[in-house]
Amino acid sequence: MVYQQQHQEHEVLIAEPNRSASWQANKWALVAMCMLSGTIASGFAFVGAWPILPFAGLEMAALGTALYYVCWKLRYRHVVTFDEQEVRIQKGHYHPRQSWSFERRNTRIIISTKPHPWDAPGISLSHRGETVCLGEFLSKDDAQQLIELLRSRLRVQSHSANTSKDF
Known part of the structure; x- marks a missing residue:
């Protein structure tokens, strides 16, 4: 599930696994x-x-x-916060366990397609050689929604087929 929140000074994208019950x-x-x-x-x-x-x-x-x-x-989530100068990525269950801060103008999206048509594309944010994966747990439709939301805010660095097989 992907949703966005708008605040006065920044915008937040939140990606979390689908839950059937609370x-x-x-x-x-x-x-x-x-x-x-x-x-x-x-x-x-x-x-x-x-x-x-x-x-x-x-x-x-x-x-x-x-x-x-x-x-x-299922409470695990990825939170991407955008402000004018910075992109902040946080990952964790109830509070952030991992956090990255990237300069917004040098941050790019890397999209890698998977060999099977049912698999969701891989999404990563890259900044000066450091790469952070986003939304590994998302369904294909949710991953596409996240890609569209990210594309409207950042540039796509590469969009390529992933030739590695995950068994």
């Missing part, structure tokens, strides 16, 4: 699964199969951990 929705799904599993496990415990109770608890703990991990991974 953390709040996942918590409700986890509560529903815990209630169902607890009801079934209680029924088995009532008829004498009490050893099922710790396994049901472990199963729900594993499900909760997996849901939290997936939601955390």
